[in-house]
Amino acid sequence: GIQVEQSPPDLILQEGANSTLRCNFSDSVNNLQWFHQNPWGQLINLFYIPSGTKQNGRLSATTVATERYSLLYISSSQTTDSGVYFCAVNPGSSNTGKLIFGQGTTLQVKP
């Protein structure tokens, strides 16, 4: 099946710094979502981005489907950005919408 790899696995930032999280996938996808899992365990949608670039405030994402990767940019990080960031894909071979998740990037933003 499709493999989803995220890097780095862990990241520590000082408040105000910028960062880039990467998601590589091994096969074609129908869609790709980025999530933030907050310290209470809630998965919060960040982007639905099968291709192209989207921006939402301090966050933006780019997916290059032909090269099988996606990037999540966090600018001017805040302590509330801490948590685990997951990339999840719906494989191109799937006829349902099920998501295959990467292992996540754990981000800690220090004040």
Added chain:
Amino acid sequence: GAGVSQSPSNKVTEKGKDVELRCDPISGHTALYWYRQSLGQGLEFLIYFQGNSAPDKSGLPSDRFSAERTGGSVSTLTIQRTQQEDSAVYLCASSLALAGGSDTQYFGPGTRLTVL
């Protein structure tokens, strides 16, 4: 409107007992998914519903796991004869996607299951 809700938020049970976990999707969402999150396995897909039908059960780990959905809305995940390896957070998600399509999935807060 309201998001996806799940109950109970926490469940502690003894090995060998049966448990039922409930999911209320966002109103109007036809697609419903169950996932589980455990330390060793990360986030894994369990089962997909389109309406009341489950065309993809490929992620259910054993025949002790079953799920149903009624009225195109509420879903129940049942685990029979629970084992310690069933301990995990069980997450439900829903989306507007029609059959065979994919769309943004919205997740509930999860049920944390602990099997003693």
